[in-house]
Amino acid sequence: MQRLAKRLQDVQAQHKAAVAEAQRTCPHTSVLEAQSKNGILFYWPPLRVCQACGFTEEGFHFRVLTTTALEVSRDQAVEIGRRAVWAP
Numbered sequence: 001m002q003r004l005a006k007r008l009q010d011v012q013a014q015h016k017a018a019v020a021e022a023q024r025t026c027p028h029t030s031v032l033e034a035q036s037k038n039g040i041l042f043y044w045p046p047l048r049v050c051q052a053c054g055f056t057e058e059g060f061h062f063r064v065l066t067t068t069a070l071e072v073s074r075d076q077a078v079e080i081g082r083r084a085v086w087a088p
């Protein structure tokens, strides 16, 4: 069982590395943006996500996803952004 757990851990690490490499090399030309959102207790700043690789940036200044973005709902942007693992 430990061998299987180790194998799963290795595959997950390889997957994460492959996604990170894809996000690092992606031209990020198809970008979605969710506007900021006010909640009762929280405030969420604008969120941008690349449709091709899932790379995500949140805040008021975007360093990587600088192309014109298509506005979508926050739920749509968050769902696509879950795949993001690369951090520049």
Ligand SMILES: [Zn+2]
Pocket: 023, 026, 027, 028, 029, 050, 051, 052, 053, 054, 055
């Ligand atoms: Zn991308």
